Amino acid sequence: MKKLVILGAGTAGTMMSAKMRRVLPRDDWSITIVDQDGDHLYQPGLLFIPFGVYDRDDVVRTRARYVPKGVELVLSGVDAIEPDQNRVRLFGGGTLDYDFLVIATGSRIVPGEMEGLTGRGWQKTIFDFYTLDGALKLHEALKDFAGGRLVLNVAEMPIKCPVAPLEFLFLADWYFHERGMRDKVELVYATPLDGAFTKPVASATLAGLLADKKIAVEPVFNAGSVDSERRILTxxxxREIxxxxxxxxxxxxxxxxxERSDMGDELMFVPTDRNTLQAQVAENIFVIGDATDLPSSKAGSVAHFQGAILEHNLLNAIAGKKLAPEFDGHANCFVETGFGKALLIDFNYDVEPLPGRFPLAKVGPMKLLEESRMNHWGKLAFRWIYWNQLLAGREIPLVESRMSMKGKKNPTAQEAA
Amino acid sequence: MSTATIAGIPVELDGEGFMTDASQWTREIAEEIARDNGIDPLTPRHWEVIEFCRKDNEERGTPPTVRRITKGTGVQTKEIYQLFPKGPGILSSKISGLTKPKGCI
Structure with a gap:
């Protein structure tokens, strides 16, 4: 019996377990997936929790429910990967041997990296929304907020879901409007980027939205420390905010x-081939989702697009065939802009987010890089797609793994600049 | 994309003034881009960072982040911000003749 082991039963890992169980013969291959706990978190939903749109029950489900039949789910922390031994060591002394390994261990926030962040102000006047606990506590803090200056700071890049900070600010603008206190709240976006986004066309659109909503931007702000007594970010x-x-x-x-396996870069992301998804450390290890060091977005859509390519390449590797260099960095993200609207961006390693229609040229129904109600409904409907299609490793109709130029309007380089 | 002459050498630049072909770069180009960005002169500490950026980009195909520069050179974060004020990741790439760091999508 050959063994496929998958580390991490989040978006990417769960999806890969379903895909590979469908294509690998059960008599020849066992599939084991490992995660440290039994709760599957719908991460895109965390954004809505601080504003009371979603609560805990909207985003947490049992992991086991989404792991398909014929895949063994092991709930345990992983101590280390030993590529030379083709073995994974679990906490508590257990081991798992593998023929092929998929690393889908994701990314996490590390607040301790910034001086003063986790000091006395933590979860009193300083909150995150990238964890369930943080998002729930921030909801309480926003309910109690009497007004003043709310600063959103991105510590350093890369971050999971690079548009989430903007969405948070757009939703905060809407939330305080709804509560009749927008005039009492100053919204500030302190970002290490030199604009609203990294790519010129989208950056200009998003900067316009920030300005319309009176959200101040403090660009190229690389936060070094927080003084939570004086409530100053430096x-x-x-520069002080x-x-x-x-x-x-x-x-x-x-x-x-x-890190324990000594397999990561300076941020503990795994060096990965940008087109085949093979780990640089060993030919029988592949990496998917947020765990890679690739310059693609850390987002569920990216894991989904990588999934089809990784399935193909795992089968190639098992058959001793050449790997297909198919991953193009494709990402597709809804950007919630508040007041029941959203915009949609679709891009890859080489093509920045452009205006147009998606997925069908002229027809849409989604608009690219332009606010619409349809995009907002798309974003909310995505939760159903996530649990029922994406985690099950199914394709999403009309949306292909490789980015398509269909429907995109390409402004000239002059206009883009 | 446009062509500009820096330190007497014609080079290709993207819309934000980053060189698109690292092989066109010279030390004189670095000095001129640095001057245009308010850094004059480039000290040996600057060169340590620039040389690391060039080498790392050649090995990995992408310019290093500030965190990677501190790890690779031993120059502390505080000092890098003194050497390349405001956005050292972006500025060190520009002066080193590299593309805009892509880690930040």
Whole structure:
């Protein structure tokens, strides 16, 4: 019996277990998936929790329910991966041998990386929304917020879901409007980027939205420390931003397992071939989702697009065939903009988010890089797609793994600049 | 994309002034881009960072982040911000003749 082991039963891992169980003969292959706990978190839903749109029950389900029949789910922490031995060591002394290994251990926030962040102000005047606990506590803090300056700070790049900070601010604008106190709240976006987003066309659109909503931007702000007594955020080049409420997106890092296994880069992300998804450390190890060091977005859609390519390449590797260099960095993200609207962006390694229609040229029904109600409904409907299609490793109609230029309007380089 | 002449050498630049072909870079180009960005002169500490950026980009195909530079050179974060004020990741790439760091999508 040959063994496929998958580390991490989140979006990418669960999806791969379903895909591979369908294509690997049960008589020849066992599939084991490992995670440290039994709760599957719908991560895109965390954004809505601080604003009371979703609560805990909307985003947490039992992991076991989404692991398909014929796949063994092991609930245990992983101590280390031993590529030379083709073996994974579990906490408590157990081991798992493998013929092929898929690393889907994701990324996590590490607030301790910034001086002062987890000091006395933590979860009193400083909150995250990338964990369930953080998002729930931030909801309480927003309910009690009497007004003042709310600063959202991104500590450093890369972060999971790079548009989430913008969405948070757009939703905060809407939330305080609804409560009749928008005039009492100053919203500030302190970002290490040199604009609203990294790519010129989308950056211009998003900057326009921030300006319309009177959200101030403090660009190229590389936060070095927080003084939670004085409530001041200070950058490495000694600019200061006072706050009443600080919402932080702390440094994102890969799993500690990767560090213990000495397999990661400086942020514990796993060096991975950008087109085949093979780990650089060994030919029988592949990496998917947020755990990679690739310059693609850390997002569920990216894991989904990688999934089809990884399935193909695992089968190639098992058959001793050449790997297909098919992954193009494709990402597709709804950006919630508040007041029941959203915009949609679709891009890859080489093509920045452009305006147009998606997935069908002229027809849509989604609009790219433009606010619409349809996009907002798309974002909410995505939760159903996630639990029922995406985790089961099924394709989403009309949306292909490789990015398509269909429907996209390509402004000239001159306009883009 | 446009062509510009820096330190007497014609180079290709993207819309934000980053060189698109790292092989066109020279030390004189670095000095001129640095001057345009308010850094004059480039000290040996600057060069340590620039040389690391060039080498790391050649090995990995992408410019390093500030965190990677501190780890690779031993120059502390505080000092990197003094050497390359405001956005050291972006500025060190620009002066080193590399593309805009892509880690930040």
């Amino acid at each position: 950058s490495w080049d000694e 006072p706050y009443d409420l600080l919402v932080t997106v702390p440094t994102n890092m890969g799993s500690e397992v990767i």
